[in-house]
Amino acid sequence: MKNITQHIVLAFIIASLFGAVPAAAQEQPDGKDVFDKWCAPCHGAGPGRPGTGALQALYKGTKPALLEERTDLVPQITKNFVRNGVSVMPFFRKTEISDAELDALAAYLAP
Amino acid sequence: MALPNGVTQRDFDRALKEFTAAVGSEWVFTDEADVALYRDAYSPFKGEPEERVASAAVAPHTVEQVQAVVRTANNYRIPIYTISTGKNLGYGGSAPNLSGSVVLDLKRMNRILEVNERNASALVEPGVSYFDFYRYIQEHKLKVWMDCPDPGWGSLIGNALDHGGGYTQTTFRNHFDSHCGMEVVLANGELLRTGMGALPNSQTWQQYKFGIGPWIDGLFSQSNFGVVTKMGFWLMPEPDAYLTGTVSVPKHQDLVELVDILNYLENSGIVNGMPQLGSPLLGGFFAPLGTELSDLLARGASTDELEDYARRQGSGYWSCTLKFYGPAKAIAANWEYAQEKFAAIPGATFENGETFRFPLSSAEIEDITSNQAAGSRGATLPEFGVPSLTMFSIGARTENNPNPTEGHMWFSPIIPRTGEAIFEANRVFAQAAKDLDLPIGPVGFNLPTTYWNRAFIYLFGFPVSRDIETNQRNRAKFERLVQIAAEHGWGEYRTPPAYQEAVLRTYSFNNNSLHRFHETLKDAVDPNGILSAGRYGIWPAHLRKP
Numbered sequence: 001m002k003n004i005t006q007h008i009v010l011a012f013i014i015a016s017l018f019g020a021v022p023a024a025a026q027e028q029p030d031g032k033d034v035f036d037k038w039c040a041p042c043h044g045a046g047p048g049r050p051g052t053g054a055l056q057a058l059y060k061g062t063k064p065a066l067l068e069e070r071t072d073l074v075p076q077i078t079k080n081f082v083r084n085g086v087s088v089m090p091f092f093r094k095t096e097i098s099d100a101e102l103d104a105l106a107a108y109l110a111p
Numbered sequence: 112m113a114l115p116n117g118v119t120q121r122d123f124d125r126a127l128k129e130f131t132a133a134v135g136s137e138w139v140f141t142d143e144a145d146v147a148l149y150r151d152a153y154s155p156f157k158g159e160p161e162e163r164v165a166s167a168a169v170a171p172h173t174v175e176q177v178q179a180v181v182r183t184a185n186n187y188r189i190p191i192y193t194i195s196t197g198k199n200l201g202y203g204g205s206a207p208n209l210s211g212s213v214v215l216d217l218k219r220m221n222r223i224l225e226v227n228e229r230n231a232s233a234l235v236e237p238g239v240s241y242f243d244f245y246r247y248i249q250e251h252k253l254k255v256w257m258d259c260p261d262p263g264w265g266s267l268i269g270n271a272l273d274h275g276g277g278y279t280q281t282t283f284r285n286h287f288d289s290h291c292g293m294e295v296v297l298a299n300g301e302l303l304r305t306g307m308g309a310l311p312n313s314q315t316w317q318q319y320k321f322g323i324g325p326w327i328d329g330l331f332s333q334s335n336f337g338v339v340t341k342m343g344f345w346l347m348p349e350p351d352a353y354l355t356g357t358v359s360v361p362k363h364q365d366l367v368e369l370v371d372i373l374n375y376l377e378n379s380g381i382v383n384g385m386p387q388l389g390s391p392l393l394g395g396f397f398a399p400l401g402t403e404l405s406d407l408l409a410r411g412a413s414t415d416e417l418e419d420y421a422r423r424q425g426s427g428y429w430s431c432t433l434k435f436y437g438p439a440k441a442i443a444a445n446w447e448y449a450q451e452k453f454a455a456i457p458g459a460t461f462e463n464g465e466t467f468r469f470p471l472s473s474a475e476i477e478d479i480t481s482n483q484a485a486g487s488r489g490a491t492l493p494e495f496g497v498p499s500l501t502m503f504s505i506g507a508r509t510e511n512n513p514n515p516t517e518g519h520m521w522f523s524p525i526i527p528r529t530g531e532a533i534f535e536a537n538r539v540f541a542q543a544a545k546d547l548d549l550p551i552g553p554v555g556f557n558l559p560t561t562y563w564n565r566a567f568i569y570l571f572g573f574p575v576s577r578d579i580e581t582n583q584r585n586r587a588k589f590e591r592l593v594q595i596a597a598e599h600g601w602g603e604y605r606t607p608p609a610y611q612e613a614v615l616r617t618y619s620f621n622n623n624s625l626h627r628f629h630e631t632l633k634d635a636v637d638p639n640g641i642l643s644a645g646r647y648g649i650w651p652a653h654l655r656k657p
Binding site for chain 1: 138145148149150152153166170200202205216218219242263264366477479480483484485492499501503505506507508509515516517518519587
């Protein structure tokens with residue numbers, strides 16, 4: 001799923017950065033786009049991303065610290081963390097990540 | 112669903128129906144799981160009946176929809192609680208002060224209405240986050256910066272209205288001070304514009320704050336007198352260069368003169384970046400203290416012992432890193448002048464720091480991120496108007512913190528901008544930490560933050576736990592700390608809803624004349640008491656305790 005969607009990411013980001021998002025894009029949110037906007041600041045690659053650092057400290061290499069490299073995130077796991085939070089990670093409201101966007105995100109991170 | 116107190120099921124159902132007609136069924140949330148998303152993720156009342164929870168939420172997309180929702184709420188006397196992005200974590204998040212309130216969620220109002228590069232100003236809606244705004248600037252290649260706080264997902268408007276601060280040039284670090292003009296929906300649904308916005312055809316809404324007559328913008332900050340739907344902000348023109356330099360001084364008592372000289376340099380505009388007071392003994396931000404220093408502090412070592420420790424470390428006792436923005440030649444000259452001033456302190460030493468030219472490259476931004484994450488005392492992203500979430504390492508699981516918290520809440524008193532005040536605050540808070548067994552790490556060698564150039568702020572993060580008894584104990588300690596601070600003339604600049612009444616009670620001059628004035632205003636502008644009841648201790652008449 002990740003590879004399939006990555007080639008349209010740039011176009012989507014440009015279309016949706018600010019102001020009105022085209023209706024078609026609203027109907028079919030892109031999981032990678034949702035990840036980049038809402039998850040990457042904490043769970044992206046590189047230092048200074050507290051989510052990645054926390055998972056590195058938790059798994060100590062037994063699982064990838066980067067969510068995008070995980071192969072065990074079935075959709076329900078992603079949905080559970082987004083809607084319930086964990087530790088200092090808050091839960092996200094539907095005005096932030098809609099159900100449709102969460103579906104797309106969960107599909108993007110799914111094995 | 113918990114009904115708002117005093118509201119009948121019939122009226123509540125009617126109001127929900129009208130909310131739905133105004134914004135669409137997709138954007139009225141009544142399902143228990145959806146409403147639970149409006150809890151404060153960092154609530155110190157987790158698992159207790161006192162936790163403040165909403166009854167429903169409504170998310171308008173336009174100012175007209177906000178007006179319709181507010182009119183309905185006013186008609187049926189439904190308490191509504193306004194949030195912008197709802198990310199005021201550590202100070203209340205998205206939860207209402209009054210349980211049963213309907214949250215008015217403005218996240219969908221996320222339009223950047225104007226960025227005027229020539230005037231270095233912007234006009235935005237409440238749902239616009241610092242991340243959103245930064246991406247807009249980058250996308251449009253604009254040579255302006257927005258001063259941002261530590262977490263980049265917050266609202267420009269929400270943060271300014273809660274008196275948030277940032278890290279760039281002096282003029283912009285106080286986010287409420289750097290706003291210019293507001294649009295507000297009043298409790299009766301009427302639309303108000305402040306400053307030059309009140310003048311039809313004005314071209315200067317974001318250029319001149321005051322318009323004519325009383326300047327009322329402050330009434331809508333840390334309050335519940337209206338719903339702010341637009342705000343203008345002044346932006347920082349991208350400078351040519353940035354430079355840092357650090358002065359270190361050898362003696363404990365040198366802090367007094369260090370702060371006095373710093374104040375002169377800042378209040379004169381010679382130092383225009385956010386200075387960073389510290390001690391070379393303390394190391395980096397996230398680094399644990401060395402064993403010897405920890406032991407010294409734990410047993411209340413004397414000043415002589417600490418000075419001796421500093422000598423043996425070959426470092427100064429206090430330091431101040433100065434930061435400058437501007438033309439490269441000009442800021443180099445300002446740093447040179449600052450060194451001349453600090454040289455009045457015997458034994459002062461100087462170290463040149465970092466320099467950057469703008470715009471920053473992606474590689475430079477990554478380097479700064481890495482250094483910040485490593486706890487370096489060097490430049491951080493917000494100093495360049497670059498939002499991030501790096502600061503959420505506080506409390507998160509790390510190698511040094513294997514037991515993450517469930518959030519935090521900030522105790523943040525304002526103290527005078529003098530070295531003597533730092534000594535006194537450290538003495539008082541260290542004693543309090545000992546007496547109360549405060550859960551806030553070592554206290555006694557703490558330096559305040561310097562968001563603003565006229566006063567210091569101490570920031571102590573209280574952890575939030577899953578354990579109810581721990582939270583209960585910590586809440587009592589927090590309230591006691593509020594009282595101890597007030598006994599010394601120090602008051603909080605901002606506080607979570609759990610303590611807003613306690614803090615307001617400390618601002619008690621002349622039989623609480625300030626609080627009584629708030630209530631007089633509340634009764635006048637929101638007679639039905641529907642707007643954000645209880646926010647910052649301001650309750651409508653029918654909910655006031657005798």
